Amino acid sequence: MKIAVMGAGAVGCYYGAMLALAGHPVTMIGRQAHATAMASNGVILLKAGETHRAPVQATTEPSGVADADLVLISVKSDDTVAAAEAIAPYLKSDSRILSLQNGVDNAERLEAVFGRAVIPAAVYVAVETVAAGKVRHNGRGELVIGTGPASAELARTFAQAGIPTDVSENVAAVLWTKLTVNCAYNALCAIGQLPYGPMVSVNGVAEVMTDVVKECRAVAQAAGISLPDNLIGTVMGLAAAMPSQFSSTAQDLQRRKKTEIEHLNGYVVRTAEKFGLSVPANRTLLACVRLLEEANRRTA
Structure with a gap:
């Protein structure tokens, strides 16, 4: 082929x-x-x-x-x-x-x-x-x-x-599940520039990730997508499976490249707005990565 x-x-x-x-x-x-x-x-x-x-x-x-x-x-x-x-x-x-x-x-x-x-x-x-x-x-x-x-x-x-x-x-649910995982990890990893294992051990990080997952679930449900019941466990388990991994968003910022954040947390924020939902955790992470992108741009 x-x-x-x-x-x-x-x-x-x-x-x-x-x-x-x-x-x-x-x-x-x-x-x-x-x-x-x-x-x-x-x-x-x-x-x-x-x-x-x-x-x-x-x-x-x-x-x-x-x-x-x-x-x-x-x-x-x-x-x-x-x-x-x-x-x-x-x-x-x-x-x-x-x-x-x-x-x-x-x-x-x-x-x-x-x-x-x-x-x-x-x-x-x-x-x-x-x-x-x-x-x-x-x-x-x-x-x-x-x-x-x-x-x-x-x-x-x-x-x-x-x-x-x-x-x-039901690949739509699979894609939304992966999107949720990315929303929970990518921005936080990029902000802290820590790999997944050390990142989730920082006080308060797991709680933020849980908030992100709950928001993604609510938006997916509004869009007619049902996510797995054990999604929180799946999300939190990734750090144990890949403790040394940096997210693609973190790698992009390290290389001073534009990230895909608008298609991750940004997509959740825009979709939430269509349904009149509030997603403060996703919105905050989106803004933080935008700030980091702008800082890279200004110092290029």
């Missing part, structure tokens, strides 16, 4: 590398530094104490999706529409498209541009960019994808590449 990855960041590189190592022809589309590094050396994947070199094609051009049977979209949520518009002219009519992005509405936004179905996916992987074209896997790696004519086949393809994949008939 010919695969193209639009967005050669940490997540895109990880899944692209896993599929390439399984023998699939993979084309990575990313920024110049990453494309140059990958064109020469492939994707360098540090995983389970070993170094793997995944052979890939690499380019900065959106035409890299041409002839791909499967296109993985892994750009930042702010870049979703622009990326879709860039690659749309080059997509095959029968290409399958999968959104590997944070947030809950990226598949819908992609569908609005492409005029065809896009499969949403909840991504559970701890991975970070070490250098151009080089990523380190820190844990997990599974996917939950929505239903569609190609979903079962894609799940088998991913599983054969070492990517555990489930197909869910």
Whole structure:
């Protein structure tokens, strides 16, 4: 299966590398530094104490999706529409498209541009960019994808590449569950610049996270989404499973990049406003990350 990855960041590189190592022809589309590094050396994947070199094609051009049977979209949520518009002219009519992005509405936004179905996916992987074209896997790696004519086949393809994949008939609830986890961790991790384990041990942090989860549940319920009863336990358990992990929001701020906070806590705040709900914990975290982004901008 010919695969193209639009967005050669940490997540895109990880899944692209896993599929390439399984023998699939993979084309990575990313920024110049990453494309140059990958064109020469492939994707360098540090995983389970070993170094793997995944052979890939690499380019900065959106035409890299041409002839791909499967296109993985892994750009930042702010870049979703622009990326879709860039690659749309080059997509095959029968290409399958999968959104590997944070947030809950990226598949819908992609569908609005492409005029065809896009499969949403909840991504559970701890991975970070070490250098151009080089990523380190820190844990997990599974996917939950929505239903569609190609979903079962894609799940088998991913599983054969070492990517555990489930197909869910209620992927909206899965995406909202992941959104809630992100809302509880990402901003706080970025504000404190502490990994998950030490972060949750700070006095008062667990209580703030609990408030965030309760607010997300209320907003999801208003939107017709039912979240798992044990969600608080799931959220708090992540720190024990990944004590050394930094959130993507924290990593973005470390690199002085714009974060995806508008599509995490910001999405919850905007959706809450539609239903007349109050979400003070999410609103405060959103404002704090905006302040940090502005401070980075002013000192750039």
